[in-house]
Amino acid sequence: xxxxxxxxxxxxxxxxxxxxxxxxxxxxxxxxxxxxxxxxxxxxxxxxxxxxxxxxxxxxxxxxxxxxxxxxxxxxxxxxxxxxxxxxxxxxxxxxxxxxxxxxxxxxxxxxxxxxxxxxxxxxxxxxxxxxxxxxxxxxxxxxxxxxxxxxxxxxxxxxxxxxxxxxxxxxxxxxxxxxxxxxxxxxxxxxxxxxxxxxxxxxxxxxxxxxxxxxxxxxxxxxxxxxxxxxxxxxxxxxxxxxxxxxxxxxxxxxxxxxxxxxxxxxxxxxxxxxxxxxxxxxxxxxxxxxxxxxxxxxxxxxxxxxxxxxxxxxxxxxxxxxxxxxxxxxxxxxxxxxxxxxxxxxxxxxxxxxxxxxxxxxxxxxxxxxxxxxxxxxxxxxxxxxxxxxxxxxxxxxxxxxxxxxxxxxxxxxxxxxxxxxxxxxxxxxxxxxxxxxxxxxxxxxxxxxxxxxxxxxxxxxxxxxxxxxxxxxxxxxxxxxxxxxxxxxxxxxxxxxxxxxxxxxxxxxxxxxxxxxxxxxxxxxxxxxxxxxxxxxxxxxxxxxx
Ligand code: GLC
Numbered sequence: 381x382x383x384x385x386x387x388x389x390x391x392x393x394x395x396x397x398x399x400x401x402x403x404x405x406x407x408x409x410x411x412x413x414x415x416x417x418x419x420x421x422x423x424x425x426x427x428x429x430x431x432x433x434x435x436x437x438x439x440x441x442x443x444x445x446x447x448x449x450x451x452x453x454x455x456x457x458x459x460x461x462x463x464x465x466x467x468x469x470x471x472x473x474x475x476x477x478x479x480x481x482x483x484x485x486x487x488x489x490x491x492x493x494x495x496x497x498x499x500x501x502x503x504x505x506x507x508x509x510x511x512x513x514x515x516x517x518x519x520x521x522x523x524x525x526x527x528x529x530x531x532x533x534x535x536x537x538x539x540x541x542x543x544x545x546x547x548x549x550x551x552x553x554x555x556x557x558x559x560x561x562x563x564x565x566x567x568x569x570x571x572x573x574x575x576x577x578x579x580x581x582x583x584x585x586x587x588x589x590x591x592x593x594x595x596x597x598x599x600x601x602x603x604x605x606x607x608x609x610x611x612x613x614x615x616x617x618x619x620x621x622x623x624x625x626x627x628x629x630x631x632x633x634x635x636x637x638x639x640x641x642x643x644x645x646x647x648x649x650x651x652x653x654x655x656x657x658x659x660x661x662x663x664x665x666x667x668x669x670x671x672x673x674x675x676x677x678x679x680x681x682x683x684x685x686x687x688x689x690x691x692x693x694x695x696x697x698x699x700x701x702x703x704x705x706x707x708x709x710x711x712x713x714x715x716x717x718x719x720x721x722x723x724x725x726x727x728x729x730x731x732x733x734x735x736x737x738x739x740x741x742x743x744x745x746x747x748x749x750x751x752x753x754x755x756x757x758x759x760x761x762x763x764x765x766x767x768x769x770x771x772x773x774x775x776x777x778x779x780x781x782x783x784x785x786x787x788x789x790x791x792x793x794x795x796x797x798x799x800x801x802x803x804x805x806x807x808x809x810x811x812x813x814x815x816x817x818x819x820x821x822x823x824x825x826x827x828x829x830x831x832x833x834x835x836x837x838x839x840x841x842x843x844x845x846x847x848x849x850x851x852x853x854x855x856x857x858x859x860x861x862x863x864x865x866x867x868x869x870x871x872x873x874x875x876x877x878x879x880x881x882x883x884x885x886x887x888x889x890x891x892x893x894x895x896x897x898x899x900x901x902x903x904x905x906x907x908x909x910x911x912x913x914x915x916x917x918x919x920x921x922x923x924x925x926x927x928x929x
Contacts, residue, residue, distance in 0.1 A: 386434060386845075388482060388582065391622040394650055394736055395695060396851050397434035398841050399484065401740045403703045404441055404463055405449060406794045409806035416794070416805070418459070418468035422475050427823065431744060431834075432841035435482035435625070437585045439703055441469070445495050447554040448532075448760060449703075449792075450486075451587060452493035456572035473580045482582035484625060489569055489614075490588045491555040498568075499556050503540045503547075513565040514556050515548035515596055528599055533764035536596070548596045550588075552760060560592045560610055573618040583625035586649070590630040590637075602632035608640055611648040627697055627736075628652040635689035642694040651695045651736060657682045658705065661712075669765060669782040674712055676885050680857055680866050687734055687855035687868075696735030700726060701743060706790040710749035718887055718922050719746050719821075724836045724907035725883050725924035729866055731840045732881035732926055734855055739837065742795055745826055746833035749790040750815045754780070758812045762787045796822040836907065843905055843926070849877030850926075864890035865919060879904075880927040884919035892919050894927070901927040 386393055408420025418441065428436065440450035443458040450460065459469050473483050492498065501510035517525035517537070524537035525546055530553075537546040538553040548557045559565055573584070589611070593604025611628075619626055626649040628641060633654040641652045660678045663670040690696050700708040709715050713722030723746035731737050754766055762783055769779045784790075789812060796818040798804035803818035815821075826832035844850045853870035864886040870879040880898050884890045899914040906925030 386480070388434075388480070389623045391646065393623060394435070394583070394625040396845060397625075397736060398432065398731075398844065399435045399437050399736060399738045400428060400431070400433040401437040401439065401702055401738055403439045403449075403741060403792060405439075405811060406792050406805070407741060408795060408797065409808065409810075412806060412808040413462075414806050414808040414811045415462055417462070418464040418472050422468070422472045425472075425475055425479055425481060428481060429479040430838065431739075432838055432845070433481065433739070435484050435583065436476065437484045437627070437738065438486060440486045440488060445493055445554065447493070447552055451488050452491075452495075452552070452555045453488050454493040454495040454497075456487075456492075456569070457575045470579065477580065482625070483580075484583035484585055484627075485576055485581050486585045486587060487573065488587040489558065490591045490594075491549065491551060491557045494554045494556055498565075503543060506543055506545070512562050513559055513568075515559050515594075516545040517548070517596075518544060519546050521546075526596070526599060528596060528601075532761050533768050548594075550591060550594065550601055557594065558592075560594075560606070566610070566613065567617075570614065570617040577618070577621070577624065582623060583627075583650075584619070586626060586628040588631070589628035589649075589652075590632045602630075603637065608648065611641070615646070615648055622646075625650045631655050635686060638686075638690060638696075639694045642690065642696075644693070644695075651697045653697050653699060653702075653738075654686065656686070668786050669769075671782065671785050676863050676866060677861055679712075680860060683733065684855065684857040684860075684868070687857075691734060691854055696733070697738060698730050698733055698735040699738040699740070700730055701740045701791060702738070703740070703791050704788050706786055707747055707749045708743065709746050710790070711785075712885070714887055714922065715748040719748065720831070720833055721907050721922040723833045725885070725922045727833075727837055727840050728881060728905070728907070728924035728926060729883045731844055732850065732868070732870065732879070734851070734853065734870070737844075740791060742791075744834050744837040745796060745821055745823055747793075747796060747821060748815065748817060749784065750793050750813065751780075751784050752789070752813055754783075756813050757783070757787065757789050759788045759792065762789060798822050798824040836905075839905055847877065847879075847904075847928070848872060848875055849879055853877060853879065858895070859892065862890070862892070864888065865892045867892060869895075878929045880929070881924075882919060882927075883924040884922055887921045889921070890919045890923075892917055898927050898929050901929040904928050 404416050407416040409416050410419040441463045442453045443455035443460045444450045476483050498510045498513045501508050502514050521539040524535045528536040530536045531551050539546050590602045593607030594601050628649045630652040633652050641649050661674040663672050709723045793815045794805035796803040799819045803814045826834035849872035853872040856869040858867040867882040893916045894914050903911040904926040
């Protein structure tokens with residue numbers, strides 16, 4: 381059955397797929413450079429096949445000065461030598477296909493690098509044909525055109541004295557925003573995308589896609605007035621084949637918007653990454669650096685709203701971490717004594733829902749956050765926030781506490797393959813510190829241990845592929861106010877399948893009542909060896925299971 385629904389030439393194959401995100405710099409280095417590379421990914425395809433995934437979302441490997449680790453592209457159709465060659469990429473695509481693993485490239489279409497030939501031309505003169513590929517404002521070089529701020533700190537405008545104009549950038553000054561109102565610029569991007577489709581790439585993750593319709597005159601960044609028009613044009617021009625999967629990063633998405641993005645008429649995208657659940661442990665009205673403890677009923681209500689809101693009229697992507705977010709086991713689980721139990725619990729909670737799950741590299745091992753001295757961090761966002769907050773007079777320990785909790789480098793430390801030096805990631809000097817817990821947490825050890833997080837992920841993925849109801853069933857939240865337990869039902873009327881997923885999010889026992897109709901149900905998977913009985917039960921710390929009736 382799973383092969384039937386995973387037929388990759390069909391629209392919708394990705395609904396029954398599980399994807400895996402690779403941050404290439406930190407995955408596996410085969411040259412001793414200290415930086416991961418494409419050959420390293422090809423070498424580990426067997427590992428990924430055994431995990432059970434159907435596709436890899438590959439963070440950018442295009443030519444780039446690497447100011448933002450590849451999210452600043454200077455050539456959309458070339459591989460950065462840091463990661464290898466075009467032949468290495470072709471080999472990865474071909475070897476992936478042999479194992480039924482699709483390659484999904486990360487496209488940064490909102491902005492490019494200030495070293496991209498388009499920008500180098502654009503800043504030569506106002507008459508240059510590429511000038512209008514970007515967004516400019518006249519000025520004196522002293523006062524920016526307006527008070528808009530860039531995401532990584534500082535003003536959203538940088539001055540080019542040679543032409544007496546400011547250019548607009550929502551991220552770093554080295555990431556000038558592309559001008560989507562210019563049809564020639566849009567066509568140039570579509571040609572670059574087709575280059576990769578012709579090479580056999582089967583999908584794309586679209587970086588900050590809800591920001592392409594920006595209008596700096598109106599101080600609009602996300603959800604601009606022409607956003608959906610652009611997406612429909614992009615989709616028709618570049619994603620014509622029914623098997624191509626697209627997932628847009630959309631920080632500003634709500635359920636109503638997501639229905640448009642992921643409308644089954646395929647006119648826009650396959651699905652979007654929404655972030656409403658990700659912001660719940662952030663202080664109201666503040667930035668991500670100001671954290672507060674997660675209140676579980678908020679998370680349950682939020683995810684239930686997405687599950688029910690898109691059922692039958694859109695499609696969810698399911699994720700808890702990525703290269704921009706801290707490690708989930710440290711964030712919502714417990715990276716101390718209950719690390720293994722809580723990592724499995726979180727996997728159960730996520731993979732039991734409707735949508736396409738995304739695993740971020742190392743999540744399947746239960747990899748954790750890291751605490752480094754400020755000089756060891758590499759991420760420009762962390763370094764900017766440190767500078768800004770210290771300049772404002774914040775206490776250093778408070779600034780560091782925020783960085784430990786939310787810094788992007790938590791997710792970017794090298795993949796932990798073995799317990800040998802540098803976790804088997806490189807024979808050279810790693811570009812960023814390896815988490816010292818690699819001697820205990822690593823893939824080689826987990827492969828051998830039947831109770832490891834890794835083996836649980838394998839079972840969970842297999843389970844999902846073989847149970848249609850877990851893929852397509854409707855969702856019903858149970859015990860909404862229970863502050864410890866996240867429980868829900870999945871039901872597929874067509875096949876008569878019923879599932880109960882129950883997860884204790886705390887390190888204490890939790891009372892929960894299994895609904896009467898699950899008496900005598902089959903225990904499909906769980907992170908404690910013995911089956912939960914029916915009726916009123918006590919869920920042990922971080923206990924999770926799936927029952928089928
Ligand atoms: C996205 C990426 C992030 C990057 C930013 C600018 O949010 O995920 O890593 O820094 O866009 O491209």
